[in-house]
Amino acid sequence: MDATTRPTRSVLYIPGSKERALDKAKTLPVDAIIFDLEDAVAIDEKVGARDTLKASLAAGGYGSRMKIVRINGLDTQWGEDDARAAATMECDAVLLPKVDGPEQLDALAALVPGKDIWAMMETCKGMLHAEAIAAHPALKGFVMGTNDLAKELNTRFRADRLPMITSLQLCLLAAKAHGVTIVDGVYNAFKDDEGLKAECEQGRDMGFDGKTLIHPAQVEVCNAAFAPSEAEIDLAQRQIAAFEAAEAEGQGVAVVDGKIVENLHIVTAKKILAQAEAIAALSAE
Numbered sequence: 001m002d003a004t005t006r007p008t009r010s011v012l013y014i015p016g017s018k019e020r021a022l023d024k025a026k027t028l029p030v031d032a033i034i035f036d037l038e039d040a041v042a043i044d045e046k047v048g049a050r051d052t053l054k055a056s057l058a059a060g061g062y063g064s065r066m067k068i069v070r071i072n073g074l075d076t077q078w079g080e081d082d083a084r085a086a087a088t089m090e091c092d093a094v095l096l097p098k099v100d101g102p103e104q105l106d107a108l109a110a111l112v113p114g115k116d117i118w119a120m121m122e123t124c125k126g127m128l129h130a131e132a133i134a135a136h137p138a139l140k141g142f143v144m145g146t147n148d149l150a151k152e153l154n155t156r157f158r159a160d161r162l163p164m165i166t167s168l169q170l171c172l173l174a175a176k177a178h179g180v181t182i183v184d185g186v187y188n189a190f191k192d193d194e195g196l197k198a199e200c201e202q203g204r205d206m207g208f209d210g211k212t213l214i215h216p217a218q219v220e221v222c223n224a225a226f227a228p229s230e231a232e233i234d235l236a237q238r239q240i241a242a243f244e245a246a247e248a249e250g251q252g253v254a255v256v257d258g259k260i261v262e263n264l265h266i267v268t269a270k271k272i273l274a275q276a277e278a279i280a281a282l283s284a285e
């Protein structure tokens, strides 16, 4: 499973200070976990959470779930020590909050040599510098921070997210242009399955690779929304078969369900099948 097919449908935040939640996550069918040292951890617990988290990651048990550690900003009193601690943790990536520009990633890269870096995209400056941030050589993923973004923009909550569509699109454009994974922001009302489903579907329609979550009850809805559906898998298989048959007859175009199928559609079809296989492999673990 490579970086392009590794599923990131569901990305669950876990407060790095909560041992019970750290243990619970080992049993949840999430594709990735953000072990949080930032906003989910109370000020009095910030320093202790580093040791709790380091011990939990060292003990293992998270299987093939991607392990991402979110540190505090480097401009806070905890950030640099968090980064030095994260550099020694059993994790796949370090996530920096409130990234305004690529120079902050340079500073983090010097503290966590060899680790992949992910960026929280949640400030107005970050939106305006999204392309330069995505282009950073250590940067492998974007996480939308829609709560902080709403705060900075002074938007009101709307189910259609119209006030932040431009920001979401700017980050999507930057991520796709540089082959970077991008996951959507959290849905705060964690008992509202219908609202979550609608926002997941909107995120999938827009091109997000997955969504960040705050509670185990959100995982199932999210995994379903960001996995290829049976209809999509069936269509992809028929497109590939039809295109191969057309090519064998010297044609460059096939027709499936009344719609043309060209080489570019086959690229998408093969990606869908690869994603479905990768998800099936995870489920079989």
Ligand SMILES: CC(C)(COP(=O)(O)OP(=O)(O)OC[C@H]1O[C@@H](n2cnc3c(N)ncnc32)[C@H](O)[C@@H]1OP(=O)(O)O)[C@@H](O)C(=O)NCCC(=O)NCCSC(=O)C[C@H](O)C(=O)O
Residues within 6 Å of the ligand: 012, 013, 014, 015, 020, 021, 022, 024, 025, 036, 039, 040, 120, 122, 144, 145, 146, 147, 148, 149, 185, 186, 213, 214, 215, 216
């Ligand atoms: C929201 C919560 C505080 C609710 O917690 P709680 O009241 O304990 O929920 P439940 O009693 O329903 O929990 C049932 C069991 O599930 C475990 N649990 C709960 N949450 C998690 C979790 N996130 N990961 C793993 N396990 C979890 C409980 O321990 C219970 O287990 P058990 O007793 O064994 O059955 C809580 O869900 C929570 O703290 N969520 C995370 C909040 C968080 O991480 N916030 C920061 C990230 S959001 C953000 O910052 C986005 C961004 O920066 C932006 O700007 O938008």
Ligand SMILES: [Mg+2]
Residues within 6 Å of the ligand: 039, 097, 120, 122, 145, 147, 148
């Ligand atoms: Mg935030």
